[in-house]
Amino acid sequence: MPLLTILDETASGSILHRLELEIDQEMLTVGELIARRVHDEVAAYNARQTGTFQGLVQPTESERVLNGYRLRPSQLIDAEQQVYRALEAFQQNSFFVLINDRQAESLDEEVWLGEGATASFLKLTPLVGG
Template sequence: MSLLTILDETASGSVLHRLELEINQETLTVGELITRRVHDEVAAYNERQSGSFQGLVQPTESERVLNGYRLRPGHHIDAEQQVYRALEAFQQNRFFVLVNDRQAESLDEQVWLGEGATASFVKLTPLVGG
């Protein structure tokens, strides 16, 4: 089992959030990687039920705040709904994934996640006003 370092970054390269994910396979598809990441972050939030949610995509019924998303107290996030939203966001190019400094092109693409691997999730911000 190895630890995969995951970075959430802006398009300019600023790191917004860093987390580590335990991976017990050397290769996964990009879709499986996104699914694992989302399940882990939702489980961590649902367990602590405090502070802001610093996830890949905004949960339904949440408000965007400086360091993530704020939900009503006692509100559990539905992991499957978050996975669906994240996979859809990837397909709509709202973020892209770099694994070992190489951009992943599709959800079915196999990526190597062995010892020392890194994954960067680069969130794209839509332009306002055209």
Template sequence: MPLLTILDETASGSIINRLELEISQETLTVREMITRRVLGEVAAYNERQNGVFQGLVQPTESERALNGYKLRPTKRIDGEQQQYRALEAFQQNGFFVLVNDRQAESLDDTVWLGDGATVSFVKLTPLVGG
């Protein structure tokens, strides 16, 4: 199965996380891509339960920590809830998605993810006081 490389970047272009996602088809909607990514992150966290979740969006009952989000006490994350939070964050410009250096405009955009495709999730940081 082909692997899709996903990069998490800051607005300045710094890479803060890199992961690979197995895909079985060459095209997906942005919605399907976000969903697969988030459900994969949640499943990996729930399996290892190390207390720090490194994911696209912050779980509801967590606090920001260096390199992720810390949950107290350590508990399982609801994948469906995380999926909805991520889709909502995309629609509210909490992050944007670049597929092959082209910005995805909506959740229903269909993108090509064939051999050599790259996807970047650029997380936006709210301005303080502003």
């Protein structure tokens, strides 16, 4: 099964977080890719339930900390709610997705994720005072 490298990057190109995701299909929609990524990171956090959650979007009732989000002890994250929040954030341009260095335009866009493919997620930070 091919591994997809996923990078969380800043606008200047600095890598904040790197993960690898097993993909069993070469073609997926952007929405399916986001959902798989979110499900994977939520499952990993829920299995360990310690430390910070380094996810694509902030879970409800969490506190933002350096390099992630802190939740109350023994609090599980709802994967479906996180997927919904992530898809909504993409549609509101809270982050961009670059697949093989090409920007994804919509959730329904099909992208190639075969061997050697990369996906970069660029989170945008709102301007203060605007």
